[in-house]
Amino acid sequence: MTKQHLYLVDGSGYIFRAYFSLPKLTDPQGTPVGAVHGFTAMLWKLIEELNAAEAPTHLAVILDAGAKTFRNDIYPAYKANRPPAPEDLVPQFPLIRDAVRAFSVPCIDQPGVEADDIIASYALAALAEGFNVTVVSSDKDLMQLVQPGLDIFDPMKNIRIGRDGVIEKFAVPPEQVGEVLALMGDTSDNIPGVRGIGPKGAAELILEFGTVDNLLANLDAVKRPKLRDTLAEHAENARMSRILVSLKDDLPLAVPLADLTLKDPPHGPLGAFLTKHGFRSLMAKLGREMEADAAGPEPAPDVAFTHKDYETVTTSERLAWWVAEARTRGLVAVDTETDSLDATRAALVGVSLALEPGLACYIPVAHKKGEGLLAEAVEQLDIPTVIAALNPLFADAAVLKVGQNLKYDLIVLRRHGVAVLAPYDDTMLLSYALDAGRGGHGMDELSAKHLGHTPIPFKAVTGTAKAAITFDFVPLDRATEYAAEDADVTLRLLGVLRDRLWREGGTRIYETVDRPLVAVIADMEIAGIKVDRAALARLSAAYEVEIAALETQIFELAGGPFSIGSPKQLGEILFEKMGLKTGKKSSKTGAWTTDVTELERLAGDGVEIAAKVLDWRQNSKLKSTYTDALQAQINLATGRVHTSFALAATSTGRLSSNDPNLQNIPIRTEMGRKIRYAFVAEPGHTILAADYNQIELRLVAAIADEPALKAVYAAGGDVHALTAQEVFGEVTRDTRARAKTINFSIIYGISAFGLAQRLGIDRGEAARYIELYFSRFPGIRRYMAETIQGAKDCGYVSTLFGRKTHLSMINSKNAGERQFAERAAVNAPIQGTSADIIKRAMARMPAALADAGLTGTRMLLQVHDELVFEVADAEVEAASKVIKTVMEAANLPAAPLAVPLAVEIGTGASWGDAH
């Protein structure tokens, strides 16, 4: 093994050099980052150069803590002539610490002492341990330290300074540099020294007398009288200066030497840091580096999946080892096993960790054996022990945590007292950023696609259907094979997907939108929303009465009982038994269509049973899907309903909501809307609903760059009225309603047939409207054509923020499939940009509320263009302002729009009242 070599970087010098020598720069948030950028680039270059030439084993960056130091106690004027740090440099200091950490390099400072003292202390400690040491600094004070095994690297001049170098510069050896410095003084540090004595004179004296003390004790021996008098006069200054320039080299080491081990910069945190501050050239550099890594001469051989090698962790010692190893490596894949798919109810059963391909473990915490009431716990660590061990790991800012659908694990772990903090990555979301529209993003699918490996199916360990057991009853050996493999797969997926993300793009949407949303949405799901169970029960009862009455009437009209909920039976009754009209369409299966348009047509013709069935359907839909189901979904522990938002379910970037779906709670009919009044605020709180006004149409205007539409939004006008005027020549209640349908048809990818159907006109007339529309708004036609062509060329379309939606059928030979893909291509950038915007608002919301001191305000739900909050009554006014501001500016600064975004806010005791 080669000798350990510690590099100590004097960070302060880098910072000031970066600040003064480089142009000003601000990041996307508006923070000045010129020095941060310069510092980051210089540190990176240094690490590269050191790696190329010297092979350091240990590295730390040392910074000044900024406060007063012990030298000020000795000499209040110490450094008093220094101007304060420039105003725009001050906010950059913490960011520079972030930069250092992003490289996974320890960043050390200590109040009361200077960076030089820390450097001296670490240097001597390392030498005592047998290390070689190099101090990276241009500060002459540090030259005192040079000795066998310790040299200085001056990054400004790019030279190494050893004993000879010091003698060349000061004419004295390193051990006497302090003496020389004391006589010389230092104007920049306000160290007085002895007036009139410069480097030459000081060196001469020290060469003759050895030390300042000896010189002052033997002033008689100084030959030149003038000089002798000066020395006598400033003897006190000289003594004090000698103390000021000496380095304190026996400080306790805040971070042990062993923790300064140099690692490869972890790409995840570094990428996140660079992206956050918009350091594009450095991002490109990281991308190239990762590409080179990926294509390097020694690609890591694929490690086969050998499940028997996974470890079952059942002792504190082994647990401690895995945690320590994970922290040393700075990367850990994590997966939790539970007894339920519902993260807000699930009990933790075990945790698996993976550190490198093939190196993974499973930590059981709640496994049982036996059956039912006779079940007894198996031998395993208890939950408090495991939680205490995992918390420091998952909260460590120097460790990248990676999960597959990490939101689930975040929620389960949080509910058990474990916080998982940034930095983290989610392989599901990486896949989503890369491959939206190209299939699912579940682990088994990703593993098969990217690793060529089919993981053990969940059902293979728990059994199926009736015979299924929960994971806590899976024997430990099988549980370990399954669970550790999931963490292993996740870790391997990270490698594959992260590399692709850099090469193919998508880092912006992943790192600034989807990834930060994981923690935000986890909080929303944990919060849940209060539902008034009694109100729902009353509605259920009312619907039930109505359903029963309608059923009787329907059976009477039909001439006998049948299953009204069966489209097949209903079709037969209506169109065969009753021989109603021309039983219109029939679908693929050959069954009669009985959907709402068909029944409305019949009802319009005076068919009473059709109207009754429509009414019956509405009542039974509301009862079964909403009032009954929602009561069953109330979490007994919280008294609230906790939906799950799927982050990677849609092809366009939208969220979806399930178990229960809270994004399709009725509102359009008065009867259904009653259900919204059952979504209530806690006592002392108010429900606040904030929704974007016509966001998709506004985006069409902006993206298609259509002057007339942009103008009407800029002026706060009525687009539907404008369209009515342009297409129909007049604005009436009727033409405005039809114009509204036309406007929406644009968003969905217009077709004359579809528009004709919706407007109840013939196809030719619809085609004329469309043509008229396009001639009035030519930008729209151009946008549609360009978008479709772009999709055909690339296979995908993109939102304003770079989110891709792939359209595999865009060049299909099947006209139906192809046209379907073309309409989706037109729609996806609009729907997707809207999704990006509200997600950006959501990602920013918690900090914005916290910054405004609004601790009684929580974000609960998202419904595509609407955010729902629960707000302490006293905060309603302030929260409204913050929410509106954040939402209306959510496109900025990344994508300025030529139309304003408008957010409307409503408040009330319930969701129904807030609209």
Next chain:
DNA sequence: CATATCACG
């Protein structure tokens, strides 16, 4: 497990 229907944006 697929189909039809209908709730939402």
Next chain:
DNA sequence: GACGTACGTGATATGA
């Protein structure tokens, strides 16, 4: 000239 008919979701009941 034919194709099939507005984009994106999730829950429920029915029936094979």
